[in-house]
Amino acid sequence: MRLIRISILLSLICLAIALIINIQMAIEYSNATGKTRALYGLTNLHRLYYSIIGIIGFILSIISIVKNRKALINYLAALLAISSVYITLSDLWKVFI
DSSP states (O other): OHHHHHHHHHHHHHHHHHHHHHHHHHHHHHHOOTHHHHTHHHHTGGGGGGHHHHHHHHHHHHHHHHHSTTOHHHHHHHHHHHHHHHHHHSOGGGTTO
8 A cells, every 4th residue: 555655656756846937938948939949849858867767757657557456546647647748748838828
């Protein structure tokens, strides 16, 4: 049960970081002009490193699924970890523009 709590916590932290970074990127993009806008997605690839937090959460949830096979919370934690990695890797900041 402890692994699941850590997995959920890591996934929520990854989601929060991803949302904060994407909101900041949308604000910076709306203030940018010209060449800066053209290459903006390529200059801000540092956000991808935060997906490691979600991947660790996913690994912990898989370990917990192997130990406690039928618990629904284990599958929910894995789904949360996958969604946090997806949101971190996607260009969500374009939606906020």
